[in-house]
Structures are given as structure tokens and as C-alpha cells.
Amino acid sequence: MKEILDSALVDKIKGLGEEMFDDMVAFAQKLVQTPSISGTEFDLSELAMLEMKKLGYDEVFRDDQGNIVGLVRGSEPGPTIMYNSHMDHVSPGDVSNWQGYDPYGGTLDICEADNQDKTLKEQTQCIHGRGASDVKCGEAVQIYAGGLIAGLRGQGVPVKGNFMFTGVVQEEPAEMVGMVHLVDKTLPARGLDYDAMVSSEATSLKLYCGHRGRVELLVTVYGRTSHGSAPWLGINAIYKAIPLIQKLKDELYPSLPKDEELGQASISLNIIECSPGALSIVPDRCMLSIDRRTIPGETAETAVRQIKDIIAGLAAADPEFRADVVVKSAVETSYTGMSYHVAKDMAPWKISTEHGFVQASQAALEALGQTVKYGYWDFGTDASKTCGIDRKPTIGYSPMQEQYAHTPYDKCRTDYMKTALEGNAAIFLSAAAQEKEAYQKVTW
Template sequence: MYDILNTMAHDVRDDVIRFAQQLVQTPSISGQEEALAQLTVKTMNELGYDEVFVDDMGNVVGIVKGEGSGPNVMYNSHMDHVSPGEESNWEYPPYGGVVDGGYIHGRAASDVKCGMASQIYAGHLIKKSGIKLQGDFIYTGVVQEEPAEMFGMRWLMDRTFKERGITFDVMISSEATSMDLYLGHRGRAELEVTTYGRTSHGSAPWLGVNAVYKMMPVIEAVQKIAETLPEDDFLGRATIALTIIGCSPGALSIIPDKCMVSLDRRLVRGEEREDFIGPIQEIIDDLAANDPDFKAEVALRTVEETSYRGVSDMCEKYMHAWAIEKDHPMVEKCVLALNAIGQKPGFGRWDFGTDASYVTGVLGIPSIGYSPMEEHYAHTPKDRCSIENIIKATAGNAAIAYAIAG
């Protein structure tokens, strides 16, 4: 059966590549994914999925139903992408979906539309081959992954799947892995630190309290914290980085009474809220104890997100670290399946974050990354994906489903 999947993937090669081009040619910046959702729904219906629907948030779900007696496997891609930026930096049009040199070129080709095409067509291979899975093959395309709050995924898990009684035993993420199996990544928290002062005329600074100057010792202390953060044997070192700084009123001839910085804190396994907020609060408390004019606060950043279907919610900028082991039964099944079709995947981890932070880091359901895309092209003007990898990943995703749910 594995050999048949390889052959079938090559038989639908032109269709898969054409679909991947269509995906790249369909802009879907975060919060504007409706056209892409409609394209994927239309395609899955044409490919014979047993059930296809869009939930209230705007997430897309397609199911090839099994017999109900085995594990269910969920394939996941996010539908949104980041801005192309300045088009003059691109060799190929960002929404052209141009095929050249063995690659599909364009924004989101590597994050994650070519992986999406390989997942959706893997369900088609299962259906067309006549394989009777014991469990379900579930494809999910979620909204607004890029803002890093897991907005679409949380809704899909906590509402849509619960209301419809949909469950799964493992998630296969299409985030870029260069055909290897990725088993985790660090978490992320975005902290906001604010120092407060008092305005005065710029010609008489002694009459005010400059909030920017009050931020300076905070920044120095944060740099020292960076040297003491823990390290994970697999995920690497926890980090902290200042990414944004601003002040208000932010006008000429007026001393600022507020200064704000954003701290990007990358987390390793075992770190909880107190581990990344507590040290910053200690810095604030120590400075306040020695300076009567020092006033500051730290908070986990919270933002309001609204989906293209009008659903809004307040979202914390907080993602859990997670990892699963190489000898996990689901990982071993993936390796056996890929070996059976001639692929020899290695193991790795992502530098960036994914929605698996919620699925695995919060819900405890194992996630495994498997994708034709390469991480170093993501978010760059060289965004692209190997055509050969897309076809191999189509067969690979179908083989994984057969090994786990078959």
C-alpha cells in the first residue's frame, strides 16, 4: 500500500502544484483569510472529503471518515500569512505563485501554503486509494496564527471540536521542517514594562521626571537577567530581548511622563508565568525602594483580535514551550511510515512558535511537524518551496495517516 501512495502522489503532481499556486495567489493576511477559506472548502469538496465545513470563527475543517475504531489524526495548517513588505525586494511577484527552478515562489509558499496543499491532497490520496482507515483523517486550516496568540486554534479546540464531538490523537503540523520530523519549540511571552514620570517643558527638565531615564536602569537589569536564564537540552536556551521602545507624549519641548518597552521572552519547558514576570517585578521593586520618583509596572501583553467572520476576543501574548520524545509511539509510527515510502527523516525543533503550543503545551495532545517547506525562507522576499518536496510530502502525509489511523 505504501508504494501505491508514492505512485498516486506522482499521478496527481500537476493538480497538487496547481493548487499550491492558487493558494499562494490568494492573499490571506491575518484577519483576511475568507477567500483562502472558500478556496480550500471548494477544493476539499471536489476531492471527495466526507465532511467539509467552516466554523463560526472562520476555521476550515475537512474530514475523511474512518470506521470509528482507531486513532484520529489531525493535519493542521494556518491560513494567514504576514505582509509581503516592499515588493521591490522580491525577485518574483509575492502573489504570483510563479513556478521556476524547481520551486513555487511567493508569499506564504514556505509558511505554510505548500504544506497546506500537501496535507489536503493527502486526504484525497487516502480517499482515492480506497484505503479504509480505522480512524478519521481530519484537515484543519485555522485563522490568525501569525499574531502568536493561537486565536483560531483555541476557538477550534475549545468550541468547535467540543460542540461537534470531534477528537484526535495526534496533530501533524505543516509548519516548515525541510521533510524532517520536528518535535517541539520554545514558548513565548510578550511583556510590557511601563515607567512613569512627570511632564515639564523641555527647557526646564528639572521640573519634571523623565520616564525614559527611569527606564534606563530597568533595561540594564534586564540585560543581566538574560545571562541567567535556563537552558533546555532539546529546545535550547531561554532568552529575553527588548523589541520595542516608545514614550509619550512624544513631542518636542516636553519631558515624557511615560516610557514603554516590549520584552520578547522565549521560554523553555517548566517555566510558568511567575518565572518570566517575577524577575521583572523584582527589578521594579528594587528600583522603587531606592528611588522615590521611580514608578513602574510590568504586565503580560493582551490584545483584541477579530476574525474575518467578526468574532472578537481578548488574547494574551503567551505561548507554552513543548516537546515530545523521539520514542513516542506516534513519532515511531511516523518514522516507519516515511521509511516505507523511501524517506529518511531526521529530527529537529522550530526556532519560531506554532499553534502546537496550545494543542500540546496546554491540551497535552502530541504534535509532530512534517512539511516540505524550509524555515529559512519564511517571512522573507525569497519565500519559496521545492516542488519535489511538495509531492513527497503529499505521499508522506498519506503514509502517516495510514500508519496511525489505518
């Protein structure tokens, strides 16, 4: 492991971080004040691109899907490390739940917030509003980390490799449509590639090293309609679904495997619908929407096959039982008008804490005096593409805290933002100086 963050360089990082802090916080407030629900990210993308140009990025562009890219090129050859954030956010929901905060206010105040391990409430300065913790404050930090690298280069500090910020569209629908287009089409068309990725998804300043996959399944149980006054003439699809639901809950879920780091695979029945859906008609279809979380070694095909086996067993015991199961899909259209028909399938992934890229990141944070802790996400991220599919080294590192995401308590600590600004810049400098073994494909 090459140690490149000596005390002089650490002082330069912290000095520039101090100088940039107020502007970074103000920029994060602007991001929160700019609504960008999935499919409406244009205004936010404009704001981010303008800020990158002000910070001295060498190249800033938007692709045909609406993703944005900013590059800070090093003074010496080396790897390209992608720093990634998504630009969209979920709905604020019922505004009355926000306890006096405007979801798009970007309010800066002193309030009570959890510490890193959620063991203590502390009075600290926070930015409030929808997306503050998912992921606009992390996005501001990453963009400013690129600006810090540009500043160091301007001071004559040797910088290896390239810092690449990417802001992608439509992450929240959970189909990776923005990230897939960026990685598979935009970067190759521009003659660009990346060697590793740092996600800005919430980690409470810990290094996150993986998460379970996610597959959305649709099970349809079939029956036969009749008049509601004569149910014996039909086959009620809801009643036929009951034994299937029972087996999912009592037999399949307890049998699912467990990963030592990521936890147990899971299955959750979250939506039940029926058709035709009229009070006087016995339903001939019952649709079950299922959230299946997978661990390494499992795939969408694995999840489908398990349910098909249950269906086959029920059909063998009941001649009137008919059902099928498919992976759900959706058509996602970006703000530029580009549409994709995509499966709702995200791969699981994890990276060893002994991997060279992770070790370089740990060394960087320790050089700054940060205590390094590791963790894993409960939810899914676009890292399912970079590491789950492409097997490129990937970590999460962010000031935001997972427990506030998608809630009316959405906020981010500004002291954590300052720490993460320094940390992201240090991770880049440390990782970019490592030899090629730090960028070996990830296996599990």
C-alpha cells in the first residue's frame, strides 16, 4: 500500500476544505431547494453543471439521457475514479408531517441529530428538506471534492489519474436506467472509462461495502368469474391465492439463505390487487406484487424458480389452481424524452474490506485522523451496476445518514459534510496513486 498522504498534503486538503465549506453548504441548500422528482431533473442538472464549471472542472457535459459528467484531469497518468450521485428524489409526501420545515426550503439551523452510530442525539447544524439525506448533500460534497482536487492541482500538488463526477437520472425507480446508459453507452462513446466508483448514498461517514439485490416479482393467480350472488359458479382467484401466500410466508421465507455481511435474503408481499375488481363479480385474477431481496449467489432466475416450484406443487394438489410468476418491468422516460423498457432487477454485491481499493480508502481516511468503520446498506443503490454487474471496485462514503432517507425528517449534518469533503478528496488521491491490483475485479 503506497502511503501518499503526508502531513503537508493533509494540511493542504484541510485548508482548502475549510475555505470551500461555506460555499459547499450554500450549494447543497440550492440543490435541496430545486425539486427533481424522477424524470424532472433538468433544473438540478443545470445547477450542478454550472457549479462544476465555477469550481474549475476541465470538462462538463450532459448526455442524451440527461445524465451529467464532470472531469478533473490529473497532472500525471493514472486511473479514473468515478464519484456518483443520483439527481432525483422521491415525493415529499404529506407536507403536514414535516414539523414546520418546508420540504424544498433547504433550511439551515441547529437541531437534534443522531451521531454516527445512532447511539446519541447531538445538537448540530443541519440542512433540512427532501433529498438532503438522499442524496443532495452527498452530491454537493462530491462535486466540491472534485473542486478541491482541482485546487490542489493548481497549487502544484501532483495529481494522478482523473476525478470523474457523474450525476445520473432516475435512480429512485430502482432499475439503474440512468447508470446503465451512462456506463454502457455514454462513457464508451466519449472514449471514457472508469476504474472504481465511490457512491454518495448515505453511510454516516462509514465505508460501505455492499448490499443485497432487489427483484420485483408479479405472481398472477387465475380463477373464473361469476356473479357475486352465485359465487359457487366461479373460481375465486383471491381464495386460490391464499395457500400460495401462506407458503411464501411460512415455508419459502424461512428457508432463504443468509450472507455473513449482508444479512438474510428476504421476501415481502407488498401489494394485492384483483380483477375485474367489481363488488358483484367473483375475481378471475389475483395479482401479488413481491419484493425479493437477494444475496450473492442468487439471481432473478433463482427467485422466479422458487415460486414456480411452489406453484407446481399447489397445481398438482388442486386441479383448479393456476398461476404464473414473472419479473416486473417498466418503461422509464427521462426528462430528455429517452425511454427504456427495463426489468426491475438489481444485482447483489459486496467488496472485501481487504480489497486494494478499500484499503487505499481506509488509509486515506486514517491519514486525516478519521476513525474508519465499515457497514452495508439495507436498501439498494446504482452500485448494483458498477460492482454487482461490472465487478468494478465500489464503495460508499457519505455524510448523510440512512435513517433519514425518504422520511419527513430528511436532513444532513454540515459537520459531517466537511469531514466527507476532506475524506472524498483524500480517498481519490490515495486510491489513484495505487498500483493496478487496487483495481482488480471484485469477486465474492
